Amino acid sequence: MKFFKYLLLLSLTLLVIGLLYVSIQSGNYEVSRTKLMKYPVYSVFNIVNDLKTWEKWGPWHDEDSTIMVTYADKTVGVGASNRWTSKDGSGSIKTVSIIENKRIVQEIRFGDNEPSDVLWDFEKIAEGTKVTWTMKDDKAPFIFKVFSTLSGGWENMLGPMLDKGLNNLDEVVKSQPLKYSLGEVKIIENQDKIFLGFPYKMKIDYAEIQKVFADAMPKVIDYAIQSGLKYAEFTPGALYHKWDQIKGETEFHIGILIEKNIKPREDMEIIKVTGGKNVMITKCGNYNEGDYEAHMAIDTYLKVNNLISKWPIYELYVNDPTQVKQEDIQTDIYYPLQ
Structure with a gap:
């Protein structure tokens, strides 16, 4: 009987020591x-x-x-x-x-x-x-x-x-297929352009930005058609004036690049995009797939060639995503040069 008492006491002692050690x-x-x-x-x-x-x-x-x-x-x-x-x-x-x-x-x-x-x-x-x-x-x-x-x-x-x-x-x-392709980064000469769109200032939250695009873009296109523009006379796009990854802040316009001027709605703005030399790249693939790589490709090109870009940079969504295959959805990205 004493043996079991000693065994129990030993077990309790070891347990206490163990708990103390863990603590x-x-x-x-x-x-x-x-x-x-x-x-x-x-x-x-x-x-x-x-x-x-x-x-x-x-x-x-x-x-x-x-x-x-x-x-x-x-x-x-x-x-x-x-x-x-x-x-x-x-x-x-x-x-x-x-x-x-x-x-x-x-x-x-x-x-x-x-x-x-x-x-x-x-x-x-x-x-x-x-x-x-x-x-x-x-x-x-x-x-x-x-x-x-x-x-x-x-x-x-x-x-x-x-x-x-x-x-x-x-x-x-x-197991995931590559969903985009990038064209050659090159310098092109652009003429002055006119951009019509909604202005936004917001935190960099990609899900929220996607919601804003989904809401704003159809409204701009509908307004352009109601104002007498034909589909061939405008190109959907986005004009970025600020993208501060550190502060998490961005300012941009969602809208269309237009071939001729139209009167904007009260909540829209007309912006003149100054012509000149631009570094550009074409990305084919679904929106938000490969965008980072496309911008980084331009960033690398600028550094290697000692070039400096200026705001605003802009993207043009060249074709209708409902009319082409996902891998053929085209986005052209432009960085104006100083």
């Missing part, structure tokens, strides 16, 4: 894994940015078939979120900020615990895209410290999961 372990961790993927940065970024794709590559789905995911109305960009339940508990994830094709910042919450940070960094390199996935916290809950201790540390606990997720992501990106 003094740091709840501060930052674990990262990086993988080179031989695909354009937009291909990788767009998949990670869409939470509905995570079921295809998230490493936890391979480990737990009981996971059930519920999506919010928004699943792409800032504010996108979902929740899940499984035999091991519940959780949620939310996207809190993005820098297009460069960084995604998210918060992930397990149960009722405080959220941890999830960071994604995308770097365009000659071979493709360098992707870094990071999980970090400075106040991890006690139960997480228990798992970390049993695993031999935060790196051993989280690192293999991040590696597996990046490998799965690489396979998903590989």
Whole structure:
């Protein structure tokens, strides 16, 4: 009988020692894994940015078939979120900020615990895209410290999961067809042009900008037709006066480049686009696919040739996306030169 008492006492002592040991372990961790993927940065970024794709590559789905995911109305960009339940508990994830094709910042919450940070960094390199996935916290809950201790540390606990997720992501990106093509970057001479459109000042939020385009463009085109213009006498486009990625602010007009002047509606403006030399590129593919790469191609051309551009830069949407194949939707991008 004494033996069992001593055994129980020993077990309790070891348990207390174990709990004390865990309690003094740091709840501060930052674990990262990086993988080179031989695909354009937009291909990788767009998949990670869409939470509905995570079921295809998230490493936890391979480990737990009981996971059930519920999506919010928004699943792409800032504010996108979902929740899940499984035999091991519940959780949620939310996207809190993005820098297009460069960084995604998210918060992930397990149960009722405080959220941890999830960071994604995308770097365009000659071979493709360098992707870094990071999980970090400075106040991890006690139960997480228990798992970390049993695993031999935060790196051993989280690192293999991040590696597996990046490998799965690489396979998903590989299965996606390239959705755009870029023409040659070149210098052309333009005449003075007239632009009619709605002015906007807003935060850089790609989902919101898309909504603005979807609302404004049909209104401008309808007004042009009602004002007597034929389709051949105008080209839809956007005129950008500011794009400050650091402050997250942009100013632009959505409208049409017109061959002859018409009186604008009260909420529209007429802008004269001064002629001269422009660096331009043609991108073929769906809107928002390859736009970053097209602008970066011009940026590289400007640097290599010691050229300086000036505002406004503009895009023209040359053909009707409902009348051509997705890969043939044409966008011409112009950077006026100083």
